[in-house]
Amino acid sequence: MNDRLAISERREGVVPIVAVEGEIDIAVAPELRRHLEDLLDEGNSSIVVDLTGVSFLDSTALGVLISILKRCQASEGDLCLVAKDPQVLRVFEITGLTDVFSIVGSAAKAVELVSP
Amino acid sequence: VTENTECRRWSKEEAIRLSFPVQSDLMVLARITGATIAAAAGFGVDTVEDFRLAVEELCLLVQRHQEGTLHLAFLPSDEEIEVRCSLSPTEALGTESPEASDDMAYQFSQQILDSISDTWGEGGDGSESYMWFRMGAAQTVDEA
Numbered sequence: 001m002n003d004r005l006a007i008s009e010r011r012e013g014v015v016p017i018v019a020v021e022g023e024i025d026i027a028v029a030p031e032l033r034r035h036l037e038d039l040l041d042e043g044n045s046s047i048v049v050d051l052t053g054v055s056f057l058d059s060t061a062l063g064v065l066i067s068i069l070k071r072c073q074a075s076e077g078d079l080c081l082v083a084k085d086p087q088v089l090r091v092f093e094i095t096g097l098t099d100v101f102s103i104v105g106s107a108a109k110a111v112e113l114v115s116p
Numbered sequence: 117v118t119e120n121t122e123c124r125r126w127s128k129e130e131a132i133r134l135s136f137p138v139q140s141d142l143m144v145l146a147r148i149t150g151a152t153i154a155a156a157a158g159f160g161v162d163t164v165e166d167f168r169l170a171v172e173e174l175c176l177l178v179q180r181h182q183e184g185t186l187h188l189a190f191l192p193s194d195e196e197i198e199v200r201c202s203l204s205p206t207e208a209l210g211t212e213s214p215e216a217s218d219d220m221a222y223q224f225s226q227q228i229l230d231s232i233s234d235t236w237g238e239g240g241d242g243s244e245s246y247m248w249f250r251m252g253a254a255q256t257v258d259e260a
Contacts, residue, residue: 058173
């Protein structure tokens with residue numbers, strides 16, 4: 001557990017929803033990676049990551065999310081992101097990742113997108 | 117935030133410097149310092165956010181897989197802020213190969229700087245090499 005990052009998890013049906021709060025930078029990105037990789041190792045192929053509580057993310061966070069997306073897709077699943085903060089969305093837009101990730105405004109919509 | 121809305125003006129000689137060990141949990145120092153300087157220079161809220169992201173990405177590009185001490189210099193002028201970042205290395209970081217996501221992150225850092233800074237690059241003065249970016253308050257369009 002890190003003081004600057006809070007990760008919580010719940011399920012909507014079979015889909016795990018990982019809610020992240022705080023700033024995701026090089027210091028805490030490995031913790032997020034471990035959490036998401038554990039979910040994949042448990043057999044989950046689709047994950048929703050809720051970033052609505054995130055106020056900042058950097059390139060290391062993007063690297064983690066991309067690697068998790070690839071693992072999801074390799075298992076014929078998907079990684080869907082929930083984000084509303086303009087600054088957070090801007091980072092995805094700048095890097096062209098809005099074309100790579102499914103990014104929606106609510107967890108319910110995200111679950112709908114990734115549910116089998 | 118104070119009621120004094122007049123932008124501070126600095127000369128080039130008034131560089132603000134920050135040095136800290138390459139340690140992931142200290143990167144926040146660079147962001148906080150960058151945001152404070154950008155706000156003091158009169159940058160708007162969104163541009164301050166962009167500036168602190170640019171500072172972070174500059175540091176990430178410079179420190180990549182190395183240990184040592186990062187040196188940041190902020191050089192505000194009337195029109196823009198120039199930021200330089202260099203590293204005094206101690207040794208290569210471990211023996212592990214970089215993960216693929218690290219390479220992606222490196223590319224993302226470059227894309228982010230391409231997009232939100234006015235210009236950025238590498239420089240040197242003979243005794244040290246550094247990476248830098250410049251960003252102006254003119255990008256600010258967010259204030260109502």
